[in-house]
Amino acid sequence: MKLMWTFLYMSSLLCGISAFQEQPLKKRNVLDYTDADIEKLSEEWEKDDDPLEPDELPEYKRPPAKIDFSKLDMTDPDNVLKVSKKGKSVMMFVDVNPELSEFEAASVLSRWQSNLQNNHIVAERYPIDSKRAIFKFSDGAQAVDAKNFFITERECSHVTLEGQNYIGQHASASTVKKLEKMNPTGKVEKVKKDEKKHTEL
Structure with a gap:
């Protein structure tokens, strides 16, 4: 029952x-x-709404930009990266010199973000370590200009962008050796001090 x-x-x-x-x-x-x-x-x-304009869509729904490789200078990797990443989000790892204190490293990374914004380069900064941060760019073309700025700074140890390491112009010899051991698959590029391709900020 x-x-x-x-x-x-x-x-x-x-x-x-x-x-x-x-x-x-x-x-x-x-x-x-x-x-x-x-x-x-x-x-x-x-x-029943009108379809959104391509630039109003979320990034994953936007149609990919058409790139004319015949007009692209393939000998300049920075130019290729600028054109291929235009309008796409890009993240860059930035390391400061290990000799700096945690307070100095935090203030340097904050100052760099301000310098980028003063030059109309929009970057979000996410600290991941006491002397390392991720800079996220909503427009990947701006990441190349930011990379060229970072590597000229005295406090910059190295920058990693799209799997490639760029050693700062003022980095120590131990940093160069360490990066070459750490990254057997990627390319480590030592920037010459007399190279004038960087962006002045």
């Missing part, structure tokens, strides 16, 4: 839930909406 009452109670409860879910959204209380209901409403609202 007890089993029969339990069965009747459970079946009536299930019928009530299914009847509640079948109610049209207009008749239901907003507080009772599930995530699926809200997603369904959102899709219905956006159905």
Whole structure:
């Protein structure tokens, strides 16, 4: 007898839930909406909207930019990187010289971010270690200019951009040796002090 009452109670409860879910959204209380209901409403609202412009879409939905490789100077890796990463998010690892204290390293990284912003290069800075930070650029073309700025700074040890290490002009010999041992697959580029390709900020 007890089993029969339990069965009747459970079946009536299930019928009530299914009847509640079948109610049209207009008749239901907003507080009772599930995530699926809200997603369904959102899709219905956006159905009749005009399509967004490509630059208003999220980055993963944007159509890729067309690159004319015949007009591209393939001998200049910075130029190739600028053109291929234009409009795409790029992250760069920046390490300061290990001789700096934690306070000096934090103030240097903060100053560099301000210098970039003063030069209209938008970068978000995320510290990941006491002497290392990630700089995220919403436009990858700006990352090349930022890299050229970083490697000319006295406090910069090295920069990693798109899997390639760039050693700062004032980096110590031990840093160069350490990077060459750490990165057997990538390329370590030592920037010449007389090279004038960097961006003055």
